[in-house]
Amino acid sequence: MSDNEKAKVRGPVKVIAVTGGKGGVGKSSVALNTAAALSEMGKKVMLFDADLGLANIDVMLGLRVDKNLGHVLRGECDLNDIVKEGPLGLRIIPASSGLKEMAELSVDELAGIIHAFSSLEDDIDVLIIDTAAGISDMVLSFARAAQDVVMIVCNETTSVADAYALMKVLANDYEVDHFRIVANQVHSLEEGKSMFRKLVSVTDRFLDVTLELVSCIPADPNMRNAIRRRSCVIDLYPASPASRAFRALAHRVLSWPVPEHADGSLEFFMEPLVQSKSEEIKAPPKVGDLKANSALDQKPKDQEDNA
Ligand SMILES: Nc1ncnc2c1ncn2[C@@H]1O[C@H](COP(=O)(O)OP(=O)(O)OP(=O)(O)O)[C@@H](O)[C@H]1O
Numbered sequence: 021m022s023d024n025e026k027a028k029v030r031g032p033v034k035v036i037a038v039t040g041g042k043g044g045v046g047k048s049s050v051a052l053n054t055a056a057a058l059s060e061m062g063k064k065v066m067l068f069d070a071d072l073g074l075a076n077i078d079v080m081l082g083l084r085v086d087k088n089l090g091h092v093l094r095g096e097c098d099l100n101d102i103v104k105e106g107p108l109g110l111r112i113i114p115a116s117s118g119l120k121e122m123a124e125l126s127v128d129e130l131a132g133i134i135h136a137f138s139s140l141e142d143d144i145d146v147l148i149i150d151t152a153a154g155i156s157d158m159v160l161s162f163a164r165a166a167q168d169v170v171m172i173v174c175n176e177t178t179s180v181a182d183a184y185a186l187m188k189v190l191a192n193d194y195e196v197d198h199f200r201i202v203a204n205q206v207h208s209l210e211e212g213k214s215m216f217r218k219l220v221s222v223t224d225r226f227l228d229v230t231l232e233l234v235s236c237i238p239a240d241p242n243m244r245n246a247i248r249r250r251s252c253v254i255d256l257y258p259a260s261p262a263s264r265a266f267r268a269l270a271h272r273v274l275s276w277p278v279p280e281h282a283d284g285s286l287e288f289f290m291e292p293l294v295q296s297k298s299e300e301i302k303a304p305p306k307v308g309d310l311k312a313n314s315a316l317d318q319k320p321k322d323q324e325d326n327a
Pocket residue numbers: 042043044045046047048049050071073075151152153204205206237238239240241243244247262
């Protein structure tokens with residue numbers, strides 16, 4: 021079957037980028053458990069680990085990965101060959117040490133990724149991308165290409181500041197204007213809501229974006245216990261507070277609209293990556309520049325308008 025024919029028999033695919041700016045806020049945990057909860061609900065879910073850092077999804081789950089996207093790009097195997105099975109039937113594209121920063125990829129290599137995704141044999145309802153910390157070109161590209169950007173924030177000043185800095189670049193340079201906020205590791209619903217209000221008070225003043233609080237995930241020791249046992253909390257501790265919150269989030273995810281052009285080929289998702297490459301969008305700031313993005317250094321929106 022040709023790639024186009026495959027796309028026709030597939031339904032629309034929802035593509036969600038999980039990001040957050042700061043490291044260690046729970047991006048991979050939220051991506052993995054939301055994916056597992058959706059999988060448990062009978063959805064066909066693919067989790068794409070786009071973080072080349074240490075705490076990869078495959079490490080968290082103890083998966084044996086011998087081939088990666090680098091091999092696919094070099095034509096040594098097919099994307100279908102590197103897809104791994106995770107808990108609850110979840111499908112996983114492991115992180116690839118062979119995949120360089122998007123900025124370093126040639127147009128041919130990007131075209132190779134597009135082709136690899138369009139040749140996926142799995143029928144997919146939801147593709148969740150776990151991104152790295154920081155504001156790298158790769159993170160921006162995935163967030164820009166996804167239909168929904170889920171920002172993970174925890175109750176630390178640096179997490180709120182880094183989330184703001186990432187949203188600022190995505191809004192100003194990549195026209196992303198809607199962010200779905202997950203308050204992670206909260207000790208009460210009120211803590212999550214207050215964190216959200218803090219973030220909104222800054223974005224409302226300085227950015228033209230809409231923020232939506234989509235989940236407050238409780239701090240739950242079973243999250244770490246599950247990873248120690250090389251699985252996820254949804255699978256091992258289904259009745260724990262975090263699992264209940266992830267299931268509610270998964271239900272919510274399914275209510276988010278899928279654009280009409282999301283025809284299942286996944287090319288719609290990968291193509292903007294190539295476009296952004298060929299348009300040579302100006303280099304994004306480095307992670308170390310986050311301080312320079314501090315809301316305190318900026319003029320409020322209304323003042324900018326009058327300037
Ligand atoms: N709701 C939670 N309750 C308790 N522990 C949590 C929760 N969410 C995440 N953690 C723990 O926090 C640590 C960091 O989580 P995780 O690796 O998911 O963060 P990350 O944002 O993906 O990090 P990185 O930026 O390194 O990729 C892990 O040990 C994880 O088990």
